[in-house]
Amino acid sequence: MTQQTKASFKVSEVIQRLADSGIGFTACHDGPAGMITVTLTPGQLEMYWNDPPTAFASVYGVSRDDYIAWHAAGYMAQCGNLTARGRRCRNAVVDGHLVGSPDRWLAMNGGYCKIHGEGFS
Numbered sequence: 001m002t003q004q005t006k007a008s009f010k011v012s013e014v015i016q017r018l019a020d021s022g023i024g025f026t027a028c029h030d031g032p033a034g035m036i037t038v039t040l041t042p043g044q045l046e047m048y049w050n051d052p053p054t055a056f057a058s059v060y061g062v063s064r065d066d067y068i069a070w071h072a073a074g075y076m077a078q079c080g081n082l083t084a085r086g087r088r089c090r091n092a093v094v095d096g097h098l099v100g101s102p103d104r105w106l107a108m109n110g111g112y113c114k115i116h117g118e119g120f121s
Protein backbone atom coordinates (compact mmCIF):
# COMPACT_ATOMS: atom_id res chain seq x y z
CA MET A 1 0.00 0.00 0.00
CA THR A 2 1.44 3.34 -0.97
CA GLN A 3 1.24 6.48 1.18
CA GLN A 4 -1.18 7.99 -1.29
CA THR A 5 -3.61 5.08 -0.95
CA LYS A 6 -3.58 5.40 2.85
CA ALA A 7 -4.17 9.12 2.68
CA SER A 8 -7.10 8.76 0.30
CA PHE A 9 -9.41 7.48 3.06
CA LYS A 10 -11.19 10.08 5.12
CA VAL A 11 -11.97 9.27 8.74
CA SER A 12 -15.70 9.42 7.99
CA GLU A 13 -15.30 6.90 5.15
CA VAL A 14 -13.35 4.47 7.33
CA ILE A 15 -15.95 4.74 10.10
CA GLN A 16 -18.82 4.22 7.66
CA ARG A 17 -17.12 1.17 6.14
CA LEU A 18 -16.68 -0.36 9.59
CA ALA A 19 -20.30 0.42 10.51
CA ASP A 20 -21.51 -1.10 7.25
CA SER A 21 -19.56 -4.26 8.16
CA GLY A 22 -21.60 -4.58 11.34
CA ILE A 23 -18.99 -3.22 13.71
CA GLY A 24 -20.39 -1.25 16.64
CA PHE A 25 -18.72 1.55 18.57
CA THR A 26 -18.61 2.15 22.30
CA ALA A 27 -16.68 4.61 24.44
CA CYS A 28 -16.24 5.14 28.18
CA HIS A 29 -16.36 8.28 30.29
CA ASP A 30 -16.17 9.05 34.01
CA GLY A 31 -19.40 8.95 35.98
CA PRO A 32 -20.47 9.16 39.62
CA ALA A 33 -20.10 5.40 40.18
CA GLY A 34 -17.09 4.66 37.94
CA MET A 35 -16.80 4.43 34.20
CA ILE A 36 -19.93 4.62 32.04
CA THR A 37 -19.95 2.88 28.66
CA VAL A 38 -22.08 4.39 25.90
CA THR A 39 -22.81 3.34 22.31
CA LEU A 40 -21.77 5.80 19.60
CA THR A 41 -23.35 6.19 16.18
CA PRO A 42 -20.93 6.48 13.23
CA GLY A 43 -21.49 10.26 13.31
CA GLN A 44 -20.74 10.40 17.03
CA LEU A 45 -17.60 8.30 16.55
CA GLU A 46 -16.39 10.90 14.06
CA MET A 47 -17.10 13.60 16.68
CA TYR A 48 -15.18 11.50 19.22
CA TRP A 49 -12.20 11.37 16.87
CA ASN A 50 -12.05 15.18 16.95
CA ASP A 51 -13.27 15.92 20.48
CA PRO A 52 -14.58 13.25 22.90
CA PRO A 53 -16.67 15.63 25.09
CA THR A 54 -18.62 16.75 22.01
CA ALA A 55 -19.45 13.12 21.20
CA PHE A 56 -20.53 12.31 24.76
CA ALA A 57 -22.65 15.48 24.90
CA SER A 58 -24.36 14.33 21.68
CA VAL A 59 -25.12 10.90 23.21
CA TYR A 60 -27.04 12.58 26.05
CA GLY A 61 -28.57 15.37 23.96
CA VAL A 62 -26.93 18.15 25.98
CA SER A 63 -24.44 20.87 25.07
CA ARG A 64 -20.70 20.29 25.41
CA ASP A 65 -20.63 22.94 28.18
CA ASP A 66 -23.37 21.16 30.13
CA TYR A 67 -21.61 17.82 29.77
CA ILE A 68 -18.41 19.38 31.19
CA ALA A 69 -20.39 21.18 33.93
CA TRP A 70 -21.95 17.88 35.07
CA HIS A 71 -18.44 16.57 35.80
CA ALA A 72 -17.20 19.86 37.26
CA ALA A 73 -20.14 19.92 39.69
CA GLY A 74 -19.12 16.52 41.04
CA TYR A 75 -22.40 15.18 39.53
CA MET A 76 -24.37 17.23 42.08
CA ALA A 77 -27.41 19.24 41.03
CA GLN A 78 -27.33 22.45 43.05
CA CYS A 79 -30.27 24.34 44.52
CA GLY A 80 -31.08 27.42 42.44
CA ASN A 81 -32.56 29.43 45.29
CA LEU A 82 -30.80 32.26 47.10
CA THR A 83 -29.96 32.23 50.77
CA ALA A 84 -31.16 34.95 53.14
CA ARG A 85 -27.84 36.70 52.44
CA GLY A 86 -28.50 36.73 48.71
CA ARG A 87 -25.95 34.07 47.78
CA ARG A 88 -26.79 31.01 45.77
CA CYS A 89 -27.77 28.12 48.03
CA ARG A 90 -25.04 25.47 48.04
CA ASN A 91 -27.24 22.53 48.95
CA ALA A 92 -27.98 19.70 46.57
CA VAL A 93 -31.50 19.52 45.19
CA VAL A 94 -33.62 16.62 46.47
CA ASP A 95 -31.99 13.41 45.15
CA GLY A 96 -29.39 15.65 43.50
CA HIS A 97 -26.24 13.87 44.75
CA LEU A 98 -24.31 11.75 42.23
CA VAL A 99 -26.74 12.27 39.36
CA GLY A 100 -26.03 9.47 36.87
CA SER A 101 -26.31 11.30 33.54
CA PRO A 102 -25.81 14.87 32.31
CA ASP A 103 -29.30 15.16 30.83
CA ARG A 104 -30.90 14.30 34.19
CA TRP A 105 -28.43 16.59 35.97
CA LEU A 106 -29.36 19.45 33.63
CA ALA A 107 -33.07 18.92 34.31
CA MET A 108 -32.51 18.88 38.10
CA ASN A 109 -29.86 21.61 38.44
CA GLY A 110 -31.31 24.86 39.71
CA GLY A 111 -34.27 23.14 41.38
CA TYR A 112 -34.90 23.29 45.10
CA CYS A 113 -33.07 21.63 47.97
CA LYS A 114 -35.09 20.10 50.80
CA ILE A 115 -35.08 23.37 52.77
CA HIS A 116 -36.14 25.66 49.90
CA GLY A 117 -38.59 23.08 48.53
CA GLU A 118 -40.52 23.36 51.79
CA GLY A 119 -40.75 27.13 51.55
CA PHE A 120 -38.05 28.14 54.01
CA SER A 121 -35.32 30.56 53.13
Ligand SMILES: [Zn+2]
Pocket: 079, 080, 081, 089, 090, 091, 112, 113, 114, 115, 116
Ligand atom coordinates in the same frame (compact mmCIF):
# COMPACT_ATOMS: atom_id res chain seq x y z
ZN1 LIG B 1 -31.55 25.57 48.79
